[in-house]
Every structure is written in C-alpha cells, then in structure tokens.
Amino acid sequence: MRIAWVRSLFLIAVSAFCLSAADDSNWWKHAVIYEIYPRSFGDSNGDGIGDLNGITQHLDYLKELGVDAIWLTPFYPSPQVDFGYDISNYEGIDPQYGTMADFDRLMAEATKRGIRVINDMVLNHTSDQHPWFKESESSRTNPKADWYVWRDGKANGQPPNNWISIFGHSAWQYEASRKQFYYHEFYKQQPDLNWRNQEVRKAMYDTLRFWMKKGVSGFRLDAITMLFEDADLRDEPYAQGTNAYGDRNVNTEFTDNLPEVHGVLKQLHEVTDEFPGRVLIGETYLHTAEDLLKMYGTKNDELQLPMDTQLGFLNKLSAPAFRSMLTDAETKLHGNTPLFVFENHDNKRLIDRYGDGAHNDAIARLLAVLLMTPRDAALIYEGQELGVVDVDPKRVEDVKDPIGRLGWPKEKGRDGERLPMPWNSDTDAGFSTAKTTWLPVSPDYKTVNVAAEDRNPHSLLAFYKTLIRLRKEDEQLRDGEFIGVDVDNPNVISFLRKTSDGKAVLVSLNFSAATQEVKLDLKSAGVSGTHLKKLLASSDDLNPSEVSHMSLPPYGSYVGHVQ
Ligand code: NOJ
Numbered sequence: 017m018r019i020a021w022v023r024s025l026f027l028i029a030v031s032a033f034c035l036s037a038a039d040d041s042n043w044w045k046h047a048v049i050y051e052i053y054p055r056s057f058g059d060s061n062g063d064g065i066g067d068l069n070g071i072t073q074h075l076d077y078l079k080e081l082g083v084d085a086i087w088l089t090p091f092y093p094s095p096q097v098d099f100g101y102d103i104s105n106y107e108g109i110d111p112q113y114g115t116m117a118d119f120d121r122l123m124a125e126a127t128k129r130g131i132r133v134i135n136d137m138v139l140n141h142t143s144d145q146h147p148w149f150k151e152s153e154s155s156r157t158n159p160k161a162d163w164y165v166w167r168d169g170k171a172n173g174q175p176p177n178n179w180i181s182i183f184g185h186s187a188w189q190y191e192a193s194r195k196q197f198y199y200h201e202f203y204k205q206q207p208d209l210n211w212r213n214q215e216v217r218k219a220m221y222d223t224l225r226f227w228m229k230k231g232v233s234g235f236r237l238d239a240i241t242m243l244f245e246d247a248d249l250r251d252e253p254y255a256q257g258t259n260a261y262g263d264r265n266v267n268t269e270f271t272d273n274l275p276e277v278h279g280v281l282k283q284l285h286e287v288t289d290e291f292p293g294r295v296l297i298g299e300t301y302l303h304t305a306e307d308l309l310k311m312y313g314t315k316n317d318e319l320q321l322p323m324d325t326q327l328g329f330l331n332k333l334s335a336p337a338f339r340s341m342l343t344d345a346e347t348k349l350h351g352n353t354p355l356f357v358f359e360n361h362d363n364k365r366l367i368d369r370y371g372d373g374a375h376n377d378a379i380a381r382l383l384a385v386l387l388m389t390p391r392d393a394a395l396i397y398e399g400q401e402l403g404v405v406d407v408d409p410k411r412v413e414d415v416k417d418p419i420g421r422l423g424w425p426k427e428k429g430r431d432g433e434r435l436p437m438p439w440n441s442d443t444d445a446g447f448s449t450a451k452t453t454w455l456p457v458s459p460d461y462k463t464v465n466v467a468a469e470d471r472n473p474h475s476l477l478a479f480y481k482t483l484i485r486l487r488k489e490d491e492q493l494r495d496g497e498f499i500g501v502d503v504d505n506p507n508v509i510s511f512l513r514k515t516s517d518g519k520a521v522l523v524s525l526n527f528s529a530a531t532q533e534v535k536l537d538l539k540s541a542g543v544s545g546t547h548l549k550k551l552l553a554s555s556d557d558l559n560p561s562e563v564s565h566m567s568l569p570p571y572g573s574y575v576g577h578v579q
C-alpha cells in the first residue's frame with residue numbers, strides 16, 4: 017500500500033517534470049541571454065586569464081541579475097591566435113580555461129540556479145593546428161584532402177582570385193606541401209572548412225551531439241552566413257575605397273550569405289531536435305529584414321534566433337530609424353522572435369557608439385529599455401549592465417588582437433571591449449590576483465564595478481535588474497502584443513505591450529537631447545485608460561500621471577501601466 021502510494025507520488029512528480037520540461041521547450045522566446053568572454057570574466061587560479069571555475073564562482077551574480085542563459089565564447093583547445101575562435105579540438109577544454117570536470121561542474125552549478133548554458137560553435141573554420149587540417153594539408157590525396165577549400169593558384173603564382181579576408185589582405189594562403197592555396201575568411205591560421213563535403217558535416221554534427229549530451233541548451237553559431245563560397249570562384253566586385261588594412265574594398269556576394277547555407281541550417285535544426293528544448297542562435301550580420309527572415313527557415317526549420325544586428329548596431333540615436341527597425345521586426349519576421357543585441361566582444365561598447373559625453377548614463381538606460389521591453393529575446397554582453405566603456409591600447413606593442421597590430425592605428429583591434437570584468441575596487445578589479453592580467457583592467461574600475469553598483473539603488477546595474485525582473489514578471493511586458501503609437505513623432509518612440517484583456521504597459525523613449533512633451537491618446541490602440549502607474553523610469557522625478565501630458569527629459573525613458 018505504502019509502496020503504491022510512493023510510486024504514484026513518484027509518477028506524478030515525473031509527469032509534472034516532463035510537462036514543465038515540455039512547456040519549457042520554447043524558453044528562448046523570452047530569454048535574456050548573457051554573453052561571457054571566459055578569458056575576461058573571472059580568473060580563479062591567479063594566472064591573469066579568466067577560466068571556467070572563474071565563471072562558476074560568479075554564477076550567483078548572474079542568477080541575481082536574472083539571466084536565463086549564458087553564452088560562453090570558445091573555451092576549447094586552441095592556439096589562441098583568435099582567442100579561441102581557432103579551435104584545434106572541438107570536444108575538449110583548453111588547459112588555460114580548465115578541465116572537462118570544471119566544465120561539468122559549471123554546467124551542474126548553472127543548472128542548479130536555473131541558468132542554461134549555450135556553447136559557441138565555430139563551424140566555418142578550424143585552427144590550422146587541428147588534426148583535420150594537418151592531414152588535409154599533407155597531400156592532395158589524403159582522406160581529408162577535400163575537407164578544406166583548396167585551389168590551384170593562377171599561372172603566375174598569384175592566388176586563385178581577389179577574395180580578401182575580413183581580417184585583412186588576400187583570403188588565400190599558399191601551402192607548399194600541396195602546391196595549392198587554401199581559403200581563410202579570417203586569419204590564415206583559421207582555414208575554412210569545405211561544407212560541400214558530407215564527411216565534414218557529419219563530423220561537426222557529432223560534436224554538437226557531444227555537447228548536447230553534456231547538457232548544453234544550444235549553440236551560438238559563429239560566422240554562420242559564411243559557410244559557403246562561390247563554387248566557380250568568381251572575383252568579388254570592387255566597392256569604393258579601401259579598408260583599414262589598405263586593401264581595396266569588395267562586395268561579398270560570392271563569399272557571404274550564399275543560398276546553400278540554408279541546407280546546412282536545416283540539418284543543424286534536425287540534429288538539435290534530437291534533444292528537446294535546444295536553441296540555435298546565429299551570428300547573422302544581415303542588412304535587411306527579408307534576409308533575416310530567411311534564417312528562421314520557411315517552415316521554422318532553421319535557426320530559432322538569428323541575431324538582429326541591424327537595430328543594435330544602427331549607431332545613431334534616431335527615433336525614426338529605430339522605430340522602423342522595431343516595426344520591421346514586428347511585421348516582416350512572420351511572428352518569429354527577434355534577437356536584439358547591442359554589444360558583443362567584437363564591437364565597441366554601446367556608450368562608445370551612442371554616447372554624447374553629456375548624457376551617457378541616460379542613453380545607456382534608454383537603450384537598455386529599448387532592448388528589454390519589446391517582444392524579443394535579448395542578448396547582453398558582460399559589463400554592459402554596468403556601463404563599461406572601451407579602452408583601447410595606447411601603443412601598438414600592447415595590442416593583443418592581431419587585427420589591431422595589422423591595422424594600427426586605423427584598426428586598433430578588439431582589446432578595448434574585452435577588458436577584465438570589474439567585480440570590485442580591489443586589485444585587478446577583483447577579476448584576478450595576478451601581478452598582470454592578460455589585458456589591463458579599465459582605469460575607471462574603482463567606480464564602475466559590480467560591488468559599487470550593487471550598493472547603489474540608482475545604478476545602471478540596479479536599473480538592468482529591475483528591467484529584467486519586470487520583463488519576466490509583468491504580464492503585459494511578457495506576453496503583450498507590441499503596438500506602436502504616436503508613430504510620426506520624430507524624437508520619441510512610444511509603444512504599448514497589450515494583453516487580450518485590454519491591459520497595457522506604455523513605453524516612451526526620448527531619443528533627443530531636448531525635453532519632449534508627449535501627448536498620447538491611446539483609444540485607437542484599443543486602450544481606454546489614461547492614467548499612468550510607473551514601473552520604471554530613467555530618473556526618480558520622471559513620473560507622469562496622464563498619457564496626455566508627459567514631459568520626457570533628454571534621453572529619458574519611461575515604462576508604466578495604463579489604467
Ligand atoms: C566572429 C567572432 O565573434 C569573432 O570574435 C571571431 O574573430 C570571428 N567570428 C572568427 O571566428
């Protein structure tokens with residue numbers, strides 16, 4: 017009798033778990049995903065380089081911030097030419113970052129706190145030290161001879177065509193053992209794989225399975241639009257001007273976003289579907305909503321979250337331009353979830369791109385509200401929630417990112433946005449105990465750090481925490497339909513998030529350096545209320561009571577219920 021009772025309790029628990037797991041399979045639709053650059057997040061063993069245990073040590077901070085998932089940039093074995101984006105073993109851990117046991121512990125501790133783990137997956141290229149490439153370069157007849165993109169040069173010893181690397185100069189590297197060139201979209205130490213080869217696909221799909229079995233909730237697919245190049249190797253058409261490395265600019269119609277990529281995205285979707293609730297995020301720098309839509313797949317059978325980089329990297333504070341991108345995301349993506357992103361480890365921090373010096377704090381809040389309140393999934397990059405800014409190296413000798421050395425001084429590289437995370441005002445900003453850290457800590461770490469901002473209820477960190485909490489807990493912000501209002505206003509973006517019961521949250525964002533008076537009538541949007549009840553605003557004194565009389569200070573942002 018007792019055993020039967022225990023068994024039925026057990027069955028109830030199991031089915032409840034399965035139900036919630038099943039219900040949870042679309043968790044990413046709403047997610048706040050936090051990008052961690054492991055080298056710069058936390059250094060647990062005092063060698064000046066961040067590591068996996070350093071991430072585990074800081075999981076409570078991430079839980080408190082309210083993030084749903086962490087995306088870890090590559091921590092696999094690598095010669096570190098491109099700081100991990102040159103992988104020499106897809107199923108291991110670089111000793112600099114720890115061991116597989118450290119990864120398993122990180123996974124377990126994150127899961128305990130309800131935080132999912134997303135791995136970076138670099139499918140476009142490997143390191144030139146990967147055994148696959150070593151074999152491939154050894155002869156023209158070895159079993160992996162066709163795993164990379166090899167071609168004969170022109171008769172005069174010149175490369176096969178005019179393609180240039182994103183990281184400067186010809187994208188072709190001569191290899192004496194084969195008397196041929198191989199193609200590299202990035203550094204020459206990052207040869208491109210040949211995705212027309214079925215064995216390459218199978219090998220890579222198996223690495224995805226390896227990590228999903230370890231419990232990862234999905235992948236951020238690096239350079240995913242670049243998997244294929246024109247099979248006929250046609251020259252790229254030249255564009256105006258030169259790049260930071262002195263090369264003539266080219267359009268990239270034969271090396272980026274080729275239609276064949278969709279076949280691979282469908283297969284990746286099938287592979288991840290073997291495991292429930294996994295997500296595919298794409299690094300998709302695309303120029304139109306139409307191109308972005310294709311990445312979801314005509315039958316929703318490709319990526320769940322291709323990054324919408326158009327909104328976050330607009331790089332000018334223009335209400336009409338942001339409005340048009342929000343509208344595109346609502347109307348042209350066929351109901352798919354946009355993934356908005358303002359910062360990552362490859363671009364200047366948002367304050368460097370949008371700040372005006374005088375209103376940086378208000379602008380950081382404005383963009384935080386723009387990121388967190390529409391119908392979207394949201395990416396944030398470590399330190400964004402603190403208002404960290406870029407600090408570029410002053411001298412070329414100090415530059416760590418190779419493109420910064422090649423392109424100096426026009427291109428200073430990406431060190432500036434990869435500085436150690438500032439945890440407190442102690443030595444090394446609490447990041448490390450080393451005498452020197454791999455990149456210096458920011459000069460402003462005494463004031464811009466987690467501990468200081470945690471103590472201050474008015475800090476940017478406190479603002480982000482509230483936004484993330486509201487986004488989860490407030491029914492309208494979570495589930496409401498997005499309705500743009502006052503759509504001709506040249507300075508202020510206003511929109512509603514409205515649920516079917518008629519309840520609505522109003523968001524108003526002033527994109528100008530002047531105070532703006534906003535007079536809204538929400539009846540045509542199906543909202544009869546006129547009173548406002550504040551949820552959050554960029555300053556304490558911004559607290560309008562009527563939608564018909566709102567005065568927004570320079571770059572002010574307001575979020576409130578309409579009643
Ligand atoms: C995009 C990554 O974000 C960047 O850091 C890297 O250098 C390139 N892809 C090449 O993997």
Ligand code: CA
Nearest residue numbers: 059061065067
């Ligand atoms: Ca370390």
